[in-house]
Amino acid sequence: MKSSTRAVLGIALAAVVLIATALWLGRTDQDSGHTVLRLRIWDESFVPAYRASLDAFERANPDVRVRITVVPWASYPEKLRLDVAGGAAEDLFWTNLYEDYADAGRLLDIGALLGAGAVRAWDPSAVAQYTRGGRLWAVPQFVDGGTAVYYNRELLAAARVDPGELATLRWSPGADDTLRPLLRRLAAVAPWAYNAAHDFQSIDLPYLGSAGGRFQDGERYVFDDPQGVTAYTYLTRLVAEGLAPSAADTNTSRDFTKTAFLQGRMALFQSGTYNLAQIAQQAHFGWGVALMPRGPAGRVSTDNAIGVAGNATTRHPDAVRRVLAWLGSAEGNRYLGENGATIPAVVADQGVYREYWARKGIDVSPFFDVLDGPRIGSGGGPGFAAALKAIDPILGEMFLGRIPVPEALSRARDAAQQAAGRQ
Known part of the structure; x- marks a missing residue:
């Protein structure tokens, strides 16, 4: 085989591999007829819990696929800021410093999306953290407890x-x-x-x-x-x-x-x-x-919560709504507490976290007891x-x-x- 022929075949094979990889990673909006959404987080240790939760979501919503992207915390805030400004951010992303995005109209209004009653399921301190201007700007995912x-x-x-x-x-x-x-x-x-x-x-x-x-x-x-x-x-x-x-x-x-x-x-x-x-x-x-x-x-002590925000520029708002509703539900949120990694923001699921550590012989009450007293705000704003x-x-x-x-x-x-x- 001539070297030029081998080169052409090599380029063609590389193109096939790249296309297949892109499809596998969910880099296209359509994946074999499915709507593909992307979720950005900053902690790789949460991938198994989210994958298990999203797999359950996908079984109930076979027309939607959710891909997870991990951007380490060291570069997360700056990269997210640039990507949101440039229109390259994922459909959904973790946030704790959300105010600038909310003020700039970059986030979906959770109350308008899921209904005002959705907040009743979530930790009140987390709801307060993500409320600005009378509107809720993220679906709480987990809370840290106290120090x-x-x-x-x-x-x-x-x-x-x-x-x-x-x-x-x-x-x-x-x-x-x-x-x-x-x-x-x-x-x-x-x-x-x-x-x-x-x-x-x-x-x-x-x-x-x-x-x-x-x-x-x-x-x-x-x-x-x-x-x-x-x-x-x-x-x-x-x-x-x-x-x-x-x-x-x-x-x-x-x-x-x-x-x-x-x-x-x-x-x-x-x-x-x-x-x-x-x-x-x-x-x-x-x-x-x-x-x-x-x-x-x-x-x-202070307490802090992490939420998932919806990108206001997403091309799939209905699919985003369904994913946010799932991640904020007792059934979808409980996966984050099953292995003791974090305290779910859905109040009904928080017992799962305590029970996990009780089985391990670890008393986690100091993290909760300290919150019975006064708290200091963790800061925020533009x-x-x-x-x-x-x-x-x-x-x-x-x-x-x-x-x-x-x-x-x-x-x-x-x-x-x-x-x-x-x-």
Whole structure:
């Protein structure tokens, strides 16, 4: 066979493979007579649960196929922003910072799509999070619960700390502080006692709230008030005293402290339910969950929800409506809680999550009990993602000890306000 003939055949074969691959991935709107929708998420670990749920949907709706795309969180917000602006976004996508899209008319109105009664099935805090201007802009999928403390039983035993002591801990700038003395005991048996670091949901917000402060007042950033100075001064002191890892490590890797805990090198790891499944799978030591420390204003946690939004430019609005109705139903949403990965947003399904961990011998009540008290808002509004991005490097320098806390918070507040205003 001549080389030119082989080349032509090779090109033809490559074309066939590319076409077949495109069809298999759902890159065309029609797939053997089916309407093909695309769903974008940022966590690959959710693919099996979503695939199982969507397979059940497709059996009941044989004219629709749903393909899942995973874009890692590190690039997700920016890529979604560009794709929505360029008309290349999927029909459905995960969102937690939705306000800019809603204000720009880029999202489907869920109430108009599914009916006003649909919200009765969903966690009220999740509904509140995705309501703006009197309209709901996403179908809640799962909630994080509150913040708690994972602890290493072996390290506590080595330091002669009873796990029951953790429930009584108090952090304070005054003489009634009991957290720092306990951390010093733990630091004698572990490289690090605690994960004090710039971690927005697990550390920043709970400390701000339990100091009596807030992150935002409406769309104004107010975390630099005296309560904010109290909270961040306490945290940065823990780092300076070696009770928590250096910010040189935690600034460059958001997973540094979780990895340290999983490796048995950290005694206490304050976080949420979003890390529970991984810790259960990968921690090769005895561990448990306790209430987070109480601050001057008590225990104040935040909670957060992830929702699925409908792209207002979709060419298949009826199919999108049916998928959203399924993902927001008790039957469709329960798949997200069956393996204990997350707490379903459908209230009727949340027992599935608790039952799963009860069978594993894990008491998850600290994540829920903390929400019986006051909560701090997790922030939002136009330009919120840009504001967080502007804050990060300044607070990173603060945790490194290079900028005094009051100055750093003031600068970060100004940077956040300016970044949000430019959006």
